[in-house]
Structure formats: structure tokens, C-alpha cells
Amino acid sequence: MNVNVNQSGSLAVRVEQDVVLARQQARKIASEQGMRLVDLTKLVTAVSELARNTVVYGGGGDMDWQVIEQSGRIGLRMLFRDEGPGIADTRLALTDGWTSGSGLGLGLTGARRLVDEFDLDTAPGQGTRITITRWI
Amino acid sequence: MERIPILQMGEFLLVTIQVDMHDQLALNLQEDLTDRISRTSARGVLIDISALDMVDSFIGRMIASISGLSRIMDAETMVVGMQPAVAITLVELGLTLPGVSTALNVERGMQVLRKRVAGR
Numbered sequence: 001m002n003v004n005v006n007q008s009g010s011l012a013v014r015v016e017q018d019v020v021l022a023r024q025q026a027r028k029i030a031s032e033q034g035m036r037l038v039d040l041t042k043l044v045t046a047v048s049e050l051a052r053n054t055v056v057y058g059g060g061g062d063m064d065w066q067v068i069e070q071s072g073r074i075g076l077r078m079l080f081r082d083e084g085p086g087i088a089d090t091r092l093a094l095t096d097g098w099t100s101g102s103g104l105g106l107g108l109t110g111a112r113r114l115v116d117e118f119d120l121d122t123a124p125g126q127g128t129r130i131t132i133t134r135w136i
Numbered sequence: 137m138e139r140i141p142i143l144q145m146g147e148f149l150l151v152t153i154q155v156d157m158h159d160q161l162a163l164n165l166q167e168d169l170t171d172r173i174s175r176t177s178a179r180g181v182l183i184d185i186s187a188l189d190m191v192d193s194f195i196g197r198m199i200a201s202i203s204g205l206s207r208i209m210d211a212e213t214m215v216v217g218m219q220p221a222v223a224i225t226l227v228e229l230g231l232t233l234p235g236v237s238t239a240l241n242v243e244r245g246m247q248v249l250r251k252r253v254a255g256r
């Protein structure tokens with residue numbers, strides 16, 4: 001299936017304040033595209049969780065965003081990428097309540113529930129790349 | 137350091153969150169609130185989040201922990217004004233905020249707080 005990229009950009013996600021900037025950026029793009037408030041809130045919350053993980057566990061990275069079009073549908077796609085330690089056990093990391101730190105272990109699983117598509121690409125020593133898509 | 141103001145109204149403390157909080161700001165608020173409860177012997181805390189257009193796991197955890205801490209310090213916490221879209225998202229995220237009392241708006245929250253404090 002052909003995917004057109006209508007708009008794209010990138011944002012550094014290195015420090016805590018960048019988490020705020022990442023969710024503000026997501027909100028801006030989503031509202032420009034006319035996303036409904038509930039969907040927009042879900043997307044922004046997922047962005048917040050993933051951006052925080054990028055800072056806290058990934059040692060900082062970037063958020064690449066795209067406004068995409070596929071079969072007449074518009075969607076927002078975000079890639080969170082870092083060159084951190086990666087995740088050894090992705091099944092465990094995608095379990096509700098599992099954390100290696102002091103969190104609630106809800107970030108990854110919660111983010112996955114809040115979007116339409118979720119893809120995790122990681123390996124120990126290989127960094128982490130998480131792609132999420134929310135259709136409008 | 138940037139901080140969220142805490143207002144005192146009689147035996148209650150009122151916090152209105154109006155900014156998109158970064159994590160440290162949320163942690164500061166938790167610290168400031170527990171400090172104020174102990175210094176003023178406040179009986180109740182009202183946290184107005186009607187201006188918050190997102191609550192993620194970090195902010196949710198901060199709200200739950202303020203609620204728990206204040207209870208230990210003999211004060212009741214009410215979270216008021218949560219936007220419907222935020223509530224829907226929180227549930228889907230998996231955060232149900234057990235033990236956190238909520239009300240529709242500041243007025244109602246205040247009513248409940250007064251009743252609870254009077255009943256003790």
C-alpha cells in the first residue's frame with residue numbers, strides 16, 4: 001500500500017523539558033490535521049510516555065514525525081529513536097506493570113493501547129526505535 | 137526554581153495547575169504541598185486540573201502520591217475538573233487512580249471536603 005508523506009519534521013528529545021516540547025509539537029500537528037479531541041489527547045499522552053522513556057532509559061534521542069496519507073486516510077506517525085542500551089526482553093517490557101526503574105510500568109503498554117499502530121524495534125546495545133501511528 | 141503557587145483558604149489548600157508540567161515541576165509541587173500541609177495543619181487539599189489537557193503516567197503518579205501523602209498527614213485531597221478526554225485517556229493508559237477522590241469542579245470539591253472534614 002502506498003504511503004504518501006505530506007509533512008515531516010524532527011525534534012530533539014534529550015532532556016526532561018524536551019518531553020513537554022514533544023507533546024506540544026504532537027498536539028499542534030494533530031490539531032492542524034483536525035484530529036478529534038479524544039484521539040488527540042490519546043496521541044499526545046502516548047508521545048509523552050515514549051518521549052520520557054527516550055530521555056530516561058535511552059539516554060536521549062529524537063522524535064521524527066510525519067503526516068501521512070494512505071488510501072485517502074490521513075494519519076500521524078511518530079518515530080522515537082535513541083542509541084541507548086536497547087531492551088533485552090521486549091515481551092517483559094510490554095507487560096503492564098513491569099519497570100526496570102521506579103515507574104509504574106505503564107508507559108509502553110499504555111502507549112500501545114492509545115494508538116492504532118505500534119512497532120518496537122530494539123536489541124541490546126542497538127538502541128530503541130518505536131513507531132506509533134494514529135489515524136484521523 | 138519554577139514552582140506552582142499554593143493558595144490557602146482557611147483550613148484548605150488550593151492548587152490550580154495551569155501549565156504543561158515537566159516532571160521536575162510535578163515533583164516540586166508534591167514536595168511543596170506536603171511541606172505546606174505540615175506547616176499549616178491544613179485539613180484538605182484541592183487540586184484543580186481543569187486546565188490540564190493531558191495527564192500521563194508521571195503526572196498521574198504524582199497526583200496519587202500527593203493524595204496518599206496528605207492522607208497520612210491527616211488531610212483529604214480532592215482532584216477537581218478533570219477534562220473528559222483526559223479521563224478517557226487515563227483509563228485506557230491503565231491508570232485508574234485508586235484512592236484518589238475526584239469532583240466535577242472546585243465548588244463541588246469544596247463541598248465534599250467540608251463535609252468530610254466536619255465528619256471527623
Ligand SMILES: Nc1ncnc2c1ncn2[C@@H]1O[C@H](COP(=O)(O)OP(=O)(O)OP(=O)(O)O)[C@@H](O)[C@H]1O
Binds near residue numbers: 085086098102194
Ligand atoms: N527507550 C528505551 N531504552 C531502553 N529501555 C527502555 C526504553 N523504553 C522503555 N525501556 C524499558 O522498558 C521498561 C518499561 O517501560 P515503561 O515505559 O512501560 O515503564 P516505566 O518507564 O518503567 O514506568 P512508567 O512509564 O509507568 O513511569 C522500562 O522500565 C525500561 O526498562
Ligand SMILES: [Mg+2]
Binds near residue numbers: 053108
Ligand atoms: Mg515509561
